[in-house]
Amino acid sequence: MDVIRARTAGFCMGVGLALQKLEAALQERAADTARICTLGPIIHNPQVLEDYARKGVARLEEPEEARPGDMVVIRAHGVTRQTEERLRAGGARVLDATCPKVKKAQLSIARATAGGAALLLFGEADHPEVRGLVSYAGGPAYVFGDMEALEALSLPEDRPYVLASQTTQDRALFAVIERLLRGRLPGLTVLATICDATRERQDEARSIAARADVMVVVGGRESGNTRRLADVARAAGIATYHVETVDELRPEFFAQKARAGLTAGASTPKSLIEAAEERLTSL
Numbered sequence: 137m138d139v140i141r142a143r144t145a146g147f148c149m150g151v152g153l154a155l156q157k158l159e160a161a162l163q164e165r166a167a168d169t170a171r172i173c174t175l176g177p178i179i180h181n182p183q184v185l186e187d188y189a190r191k192g193v194a195r196l197e198e199p200e201e202a203r204p205g206d207m208v209v210i211r212a213h214g215v216t217r218q219t220e221e222r223l224r225a226g227g228a229r230v231l232d233a234t235c236p237k238v239k240k241a242q243l244s245i246a247r248a249t250a251g252g253a254a255l256l257l258f259g260e261a262d263h264p265e266v267r268g269l270v271s272y273a274g275g276p277a278y279v280f281g282d283m284e285a286l287e288a289l290s291l292p293e294d295r296p297y298v299l300a301s302q303t304t305q306d307r308a309l310f311a312v313i314e315r316l317l318r319g320r321l322p323g324l325t326v327l328a329t330i331c332d333a334t335r336e337r338q339d340e341a342r343s344i345a346a347r348a349d350v351m352v353v354v355g356g357r358e359s360g361n362t363r364r365l366a367d368v369a370r371a372a373g374i375a376t377y378h379v380e381t382v383d384e385l386r387p388e389f390f391a392q393k394a395r396a397g398l399t400a401g402a403s404t405p406k407s408l409i410e411a412a413e414e415r416l417t418s419l
């Protein structure tokens with residue numbers, strides 16, 4: 137079977153860097169390091185997480201679970217300022233693997249709101265990256281996930297405003313929001329915090345789905361960006377299979393299909409993508 141493999145399949149820059157830092161920490165582990173830990177899952181991929189658990193990486197859910205001397209890796213989408221302080225206060229060493237683009241957004245928000253300006257943040261309020269970004273605001277923060285929520289906000293006019301976005305939001309929609317708010321809030325400061333990795337991956341999945349008979353999306357079932365990628369492919373009207381490993385690829389999925397599209401989420405390792413490509417090619 138012919139396979140069209142997406143160029144954008146697999147780790148984005150931020151996830152790749154975070155895993156490199158964790159690998160380096162494991163290799164250079166100092167004798168006085170009690171444990172190497174991650175705060176929450178380092179990525180949403182069960183196969184990678186099992187591998188790190190086997191290598192002795194402990195997974196903490198709360199900063200207070202860290203013991204003095206532990207090295208705690210902060211994952212790509214970052215944590216709140218307070219979480220980092222709680223880790224350090226407990227005696228842990230912090231290895232900051234926050235994606236450089238998320239870190240830049242955090243620091244831009246801190247600088248732009250240091251004088252007390254209010255932050256208007258376009259994003260999902262309960263997403264860890266958003267909670268982290270909000271914690272860097274020097275004034276009040278308003279988070280909205282869509283136009284309706286934005287229009288429902290009552291914004292006092294006695295202070296300056298700063299508009300920013302969660303890194304994975306849609307750039308076109310953000311431009312519409314910016315135009316609307318510039319009309320309402322003269323002197324609005326707008327920060328460029330969107331990362332195009334997610335959109336590029338979705339655009340490529342859409343384009344491949346238009347040329348394939350069936351689509352395979354590889355990645356963790358808990359991975360939001362992988363699930364959205366499968367939705368994009370399904371919306372193109374072809375049969376789409378979201379699988380975590382190659383063993384889930386059953387030959388009957390591909391009966392009478394000549395060409396398969398293959399993509400993967402930002403947390404899927406290359407080895408799983410390559411295994412899927414090999415299996416599909418052999419069908």
Ligand code: SF4
Binds near residue numbers: 148151236303333402
């Ligand atoms: S999607 Fe972009 S901002 Fe988010 S971790 Fe990946 S590279 Fe960084």
